[in-house]
Amino acid sequence: MLRGLLTLTWLEIKIFVREPLGVFGTVAVPVLIFVLFGRLFGPRMRGSVPVPRFVSADLPIFASILIVLGAVMSVVTVVAIYREGGILKRLRATPLRPYTILLAHVAVKLGFVLLTLGLMVLAGRRYYPIGADVPWLSFTLALLFTTICLISLGFVLASLVPTARFAQPLGTLVFYPMLGLCGLFVPIAALPSPLQMAAKLLPLTYCVSLLRGIWQGEGWFAHLGDVGALLLVLVGASALSVRLFRWE
Amino acid sequence: MIRVAGIRKTYGRTVAVDDVSFDVYAGEIFGLIGPNGAGKTTTMECVEGLRAPDAGTISVLGLNPRRDVYQLQDRIGVQLQEAQLQKRIKVREAVDLWASLYRKPVEPGRLIEQLGLLDKRDAWFMTLSGGQKQRLFIALALINDPELVFLDELTTGLDPQARRAIWELVRGIRHRGKTVFLTTHLMEEAERLCDRVAILDHGRIVDVGTPSELVRRHCPERTVIVGTGEPSAAERFRAIPHVLSVAEDGTSIVIAGAGDDLVTRVIQAVATHGIAVTSFRTEAPTLEDVFLKLTGHAIRD
Numbered sequence: 001m002l003r004g005l006l007t008l009t010w011l012e013i014k015i016f017v018r019e020p021l022g023v024f025g026t027v028a029v030p031v032l033i034f035v036l037f038g039r040l041f042g043p044r045m046r047g048s049v050p051v052p053r054f055v056s057a058d059l060p061i062f063a064s065i066l067i068v069l070g071a072v073m074s075v076v077t078v079v080a081i082y083r084e085g086g087i088l089k090r091l092r093a094t095p096l097r098p099y100t101i102l103l104a105h106v107a108v109k110l111g112f113v114l115l116t117l118g119l120m121v122l123a124g125r126r127y128y129p130i131g132a133d134v135p136w137l138s139f140t141l142a143l144l145f146t147t148i149c150l151i152s153l154g155f156v157l158a159s160l161v162p163t164a165r166f167a168q169p170l171g172t173l174v175f176y177p178m179l180g181l182c183g184l185f186v187p188i189a190a191l192p193s194p195l196q197m198a199a200k201l202l203p204l205t206y207c208v209s210l211l212r213g214i215w216q217g218e219g220w221f222a223h224l225g226d227v228g229a230l231l232l233v234l235v236g237a238s239a240l241s242v243r244l245f246r247w248e
Numbered sequence: 249m250i251r252v253a254g255i256r257k258t259y260g261r262t263v264a265v266d267d268v269s270f271d272v273y274a275g276e277i278f279g280l281i282g283p284n285g286a287g288k289t290t291t292m293e294c295v296e297g298l299r300a301p302d303a304g305t306i307s308v309l310g311l312n313p314r315r316d317v318y319q320l321q322d323r324i325g326v327q328l329q330e331a332q333l334q335k336r337i338k339v340r341e342a343v344d345l346w347a348s349l350y351r352k353p354v355e356p357g358r359l360i361e362q363l364g365l366l367d368k369r370d371a372w373f374m375t376l377s378g379g380q381k382q383r384l385f386i387a388l389a390l391i392n393d394p395e396l397v398f399l400d401e402l403t404t405g406l407d408p409q410a411r412r413a414i415w416e417l418v419r420g421i422r423h424r425g426k427t428v429f430l431t432t433h434l435m436e437e438a439e440r441l442c443d444r445v446a447i448l449d450h451g452r453i454v455d456v457g458t459p460s461e462l463v464r465r466h467c468p469e470r471t472v473i474v475g476t477g478e479p480s481a482a483e484r485f486r487a488i489p490h491v492l493s494v495a496e497d498g499t500s501i502v503i504a505g506a507g508d509d510l511v512t513r514v515i516q517a518v519a520t521h522g523i524a525v526t527s528f529r530t531e532a533p534t535l536e537d538v539f540l541k542l543t544g545h546a547i548r549d
Contacts, residue, residue, distance in 0.1 A: 007348045011341055018336040018372070085332035093298060093326045094349050095318055 004096050008104040016108060026074065027116050030067050034059075034120050038127030061212050062184055065204070067116050068147045069179075071109040072154040073171040078105055079158040080167035089248045098247070106151055113147055114140070135217055142214045146207040149230040150175075152237035153203060159244035178204035203233045249274050249396055249427045250295060255304030257290050264290045265301070266451040272396075277418065277428040279442035281435065281535070287451040288431035289329055292400055295429070296326055309395060322351055325389035329400040329431075333384075335374040339365055342373065343387055350392035363387045363417065379410030386417060397421055399430040403437060415441050435536040445535070449543045459535050466541050467533035470510045474518070475500045475527030484521050488513045500527070 017023055037059070079102070082088045091101045157174060161167045179185075181195060182204040188196055199205045210226035213219075220227065250272035257265040265287040272278040280288045293299040295306055297313030297320055306313055311320045333342055343360055347353035360369050363383045368376060376384065382402060389397055399418065403411040418441055421428055432438055438445050439459045447454040447462070455462060469492065474481070482496045490513075491505040503514055511530050518525055540546055 004349055007345055011337065011345055012334075014341070015334050015336045082334075086328065086330055087332055087334060089298075090328055090331040090333065093296065093321070093328060094346065095321045096349055 005100045005103055005107070008096070008100065009107045012104050012108045013111065016112075022074075026070060026112055027119065030063065030070070030116050031119050031123050034063055035123050035127070038124055058184055058212065060215055061208060063120060064117060064143055064211055065179070065182075065184065065208060067113055067120075068143070068150055068207070069175050071113050071147060072150045072175065073168065075105055075109055075151050076154045076158045076161070076171045077164065077167040079155070080161050080164040083158075083246065083248060084164045086248065092247055102155070106148070109151065110144055110147055113143065117143070133217055134215060135219075138214050138220065139211070142210055145227075146211060146230065149203065149234045149237075150207065152234050152241065155241040156237050156244065159241050159246060175204075178202045181205065182208045184208055203230065206230050206233075249309060250278075250429060251305075251307045252291070252295060253305045255291070255294055255301040255306060257287075257294060257299065257301050263451050265294070268304070268448070268451070268453050270446045270453060270456055272427060272429050273444075274427055275422065275425060276443040277422050277430065277441055279438045279445040280429070280431045280448055281433065281438045281442075281445050281539075282448035283433055286433075286448045288433075288448055289400055291448070292398060292429065292431055296324065296398055297321070322392060323395050325392060325394035325397040327382075327385045327389045327397075327399045327402060329404070331385065333373045336372045338370050338372060339376070339384055340369040342384060343369075343391065346388045346391045352393065353391050354393050356391070359387050359390060364413075377410075378406050379413065382406065382410075382414060383417070386414070386421075390421070394426065396427045396429065399428060401431055401433070403432070403434065411437070435534060435539060439535050447539060447542060449539075454542045455538075462535065462538050463533055464508075466538045468506045469504055469533060470507070471531040472503045472505075472511055472514045473500055473527075473529050473531065474503065474514065474523075474525055476523055476525050478523050481521075481523050484517050484523065485514065488517055 079088070088101060092098055153174075154171070157171055158167070161170050181188075181191070181199040181202055183199065188199050188205065191199060206226040206229040210223050210230065213223045213226070250270075252271070253269050255265055255268050256263070268287070268291055270278075270280075280291060282288055290299065294301045295308060295313060297308075297317040300314050308320060309323055313320055337345075339360065340356070343356040347356045360366055363386060365380065365383055365387065368380055373381070373384070386399075386402075389399070402418070403414050406414065415437070418428060418430070430442070432441075442459065444456065444458050445462070446456040455466070457465065474485075477499065482494050482501055485491060485494050485501060485503050488503075488505070488510075490507050490510065491503055493502075493504045495502045503510075505513075517523070518528075536546075
């Protein structure tokens with residue numbers, strides 16, 4: 001069924017690109033914001049403007065997480081729209097295996113996450129030249145892994161939303177509050193202890209920890225705990241979606 | 249081709265399909281007819297393998313639609329009620345995608361041409377008219393050259409002209425030796441298109457047969473309306489055997505009776521007695537009347 005997956009993925013990419021606003025929001029907006037941040041707080045301006053810590057140290061992580069969350073929300077919305085329109089049902093009444101239909105969307109989103117990040121790296125070269133010591137391959141793998149884990153959570157949401165209209169708001173409600181506690185803005189150790197507990201229950205915390213660690217060259221072994229926690233999320237969420245997912 | 253025996257499907261406390269049994273034979277257009285909510289789509293989706301019935305057995309082309317679903321999908325073509333495709337998928341892309349999913353697809357370009365979509369093949373799905381969308385869905389249902397084609401409420405929402413064009417296409421499918429299983433709530437569609445129909449109401453099959461058989465069995469009355477001013481005419485018509493009622497309003501006489509030869513007898517009476525007639529028309533009951541008689545309510549309720 002690999003051929004079906006490839007055909008469908010390629011088709012979904014073409015269909016996605018035909019909606020100019022969607023492409024603009026997914027690819028161009030993050031890159032533009034990044035460039036804007038670069039102009040405001042870039043290394044050459046340093047000293048004249050007080051730079052928030054997350055900008056100086058965590059910008060790559062922050063940017064990655066935002067892009068990944070965008071992709072996850074977009075999966076939730078697309079699946080809800082396809083279900084409401086009967087598209088999922090129509091595709092399922094073909095020899096396509098059901099998971100192929102969903103995997104095609106995951107593949108499309110992964111592709112656009114990488115594309116956006118690649119463009120960002122190119123556009124940001126002037127402001128944030130990336131050191132030669134950044135482990136690129138590892139970071140890309142970590143990014144794909146985090147995205148897949150969060151998309152599996154997205155599928156649980158997509159199984160639960162009653163209509164496409166609720167998909168976007170519900171996704172926002174679930175994912176964006178995690179940003180506040182995930183350790184990007186405030187170090188987890190600096191949080192009051194109840195919030196520290198809460199942070200440890202949020203998958204995003206492990207995503208940030210893993211991505212940050214890999215970026216800083218700490219290696220996979222130092223972050224086996226994060227990988228384990230995310231694998232748990234992946235397996236749990238996938239099992240839950242298999243039970244809950246509705247095709248119509 | 250299809251054998252359905254005693255299937256039942258409930259959703260919560262609602263019984264959607266209750267002890268439904270019927271057979272579909274090779275080469276015919278078989279219609280499942282009934283009002284919206286009668287259980288037509290549920291029944292059809294059980295046969296297609298998209299749903300599992302709670303009880304009963306289904307055999308399609310000798311296969312079990314739940315167990316052998318992938319084997320079956322290669323041999324049947326399906327059009328679903330109110331299905332959509334991606335808004336911005338092109339006609340040509342959709343047909344090509346479907347073609348890539350089956351083992352022995354027909355040539356996509358020829359199929360697009362046969363269904364009259366040639367000048368729309370680069371159009372996005374969202375820009376197609378209702379009739380064009382349905383023709384595309386028929387194309388997708390025929391892409392694997394199936395032995396058996398399922399069409400669920402194919403012409404709902406189409407204007408009469410588009411509807412007639414679709415009927416022609418469906419007859420063409422049968423002409424190529426395929427079997428068609430369709431559902432409709434339009435009695436005219438069933439009457440004109442189907443070789444045999446099963447009437448479904450509240451999840452139960454009320455009767456099965458050819459449209460004319462059903463009409464003869466349940467509504468044998470014929471009505472002849474004769475325009476005449478002759479005062480003695482009504483008496484003459486009353487004397488005809490099997491006439492049930494004769495009503496006159498001064499300018500015309502309505503004669504109701506049983507049997508196919510009512511019309512002949514009325515004509516004979518007109519000729520024998522030299523009745524001057526200004527107009528003459530007959531009314532035969534339709535499936536619509538059969539439905540009303542069998543279920544006690546009109547199909548559009």
